[in-house]
Amino acid sequence: MPYELIELDREGRVATLRLNRPKALNALNAEMMGEVAAALSDLERDDGIGCVILTGNEKAFAAGADIKEMVGDDYLSIYKTDRFEQNHCSVERFRKPIIAAVSGYALGGGCEIAMMCDFIIASNTAKFGQPEINLGVIPGIGGTQRLLRAVGKAKAMDLCLTGRIMDASEAEHSGLVARVVPVDDLMDTVREAAAKIAGHSQPATMILKEVIETGAETSLREGIRFERRMFQSLFTTEDQKEGMNAFIEKRKPHFKHR
Numbered sequence: 001m002p003y004e005l006i007e008l009d010r011e012g013r014v015a016t017l018r019l020n021r022p023k024a025l026n027a028l029n030a031e032m033m034g035e036v037a038a039a040l041s042d043l044e045r046d047d048g049i050g051c052v053i054l055t056g057n058e059k060a061f062a063a064g065a066d067i068k069e070m071v072g073d074d075y076l077s078i079y080k081t082d083r084f085e086q087n088h089c090s091v092e093r094f095r096k097p098i099i100a101a102v103s104g105y106a107l108g109g110g111c112e113i114a115m116m117c118d119f120i121i122a123s124n125t126a127k128f129g130q131p132e133i134n135l136g137v138i139p140g141i142g143g144t145q146r147l148l149r150a151v152g153k154a155k156a157m158d159l160c161l162t163g164r165i166m167d168a169s170e171a172e173h174s175g176l177v178a179r180v181v182p183v184d185d186l187m188d189t190v191r192e193a194a195a196k197i198a199g200h201s202q203p204a205t206m207i208l209k210e211v212i213e214t215g216a217e218t219s220l221r222e223g224i225r226f227e228r229r230m231f232q233s234l235f236t237t238e239d240q241k242e243g244m245n246a247f248i249e250k251r252k253p254h255f256k257h258r
């Protein structure tokens with residue numbers, strides 16, 4: 001399917017999905033996020049893809065939900081259409097590993113979409129924030145909740161209540177971002193991480209993601225119980241035999257992703 005507002009590239013088992021509304025700083029309108037949802041749905045079904053990169057451009061990952069699209073909404077229209085749930089939240093429902101590669105602005109919905117990814121690798125120019133309070137509203141695609149869990153109450157309150165922007169270094173120190181790299185190295189670094197993930201056994205990476213996500217929402221005891229069951233379940237795969245035999249035979253594993 002041809003896309004207008006995103007670009008989709010594939011290299012080996014890695015797909016890169018680039019938000020592409022540069023004139024609007026990649027503001028997340030319904031059309032663009034509909035394309036993201038459609039692309040993710042295809043990529044989830046595609047056995048040739050093991051990891052996805054979600055990115056923008058050097059100036060903006062995304063400067064938020066599209067304010068011009070929302071300004072005319074009233075409560076009933078935004079409630080009945082449940083704007084954001086179907087398309088924007090396709091990122092949180094995606095079951096394979098997905099990395100956000102962030103340069104420039106990741107504000108409002110942009111920060112929220114980045115946080116839906118499994119982890120964020122940022123360039124030194126990245127700027128994160130939840131400035132919705134400046135518009136007379138609050139974050140509405142999970143920003144308060146994911147930020148709280150990522151950086152703790154003090155910083156989440158500070159960022160959401162003041163609407164201030166946090167730079168890449170503060171984002172890394174507060175745990176929002178996994179790594180910060182120079183802007184020119186961003187895509188190479190993320191592609192290298194994605195290729196490594198995509199080369200691992202796909203059932204194992206998908207289950208690993210599910211186990212960590214579950215752990216974020218449950219007790220330690222339940223999380224460990226689920227991890228143990230999922231660990232045991234991987235002994236049904238050919239890849240478990242291949243991975244362990246390859247270690248013993250001192251060779252690289254050739255995973256078949258089954």
Ligand code: CAA
Binds near residue numbers: 132141
């Ligand atoms: N929605 C719609 N259009 C946007 C936008 C957004 N979130 N962010 C930027 N744009 C548009 C601007 O309107 C402008 O368009 P025109 O050229 O047609 O005027 C274009 O992108 C370039 O923007 P600026 O001229 O403002 O660029 P700048 O470099 O001077 O400033 C910025 C950059 C500080 C990021 C500024 O654009 C800005 O503050 N953007 C809005 C950030 C924001 O409030 N995000 C939260 C949105 S609400 C949300 O996301 C709700 C939710 O949680 C569900």
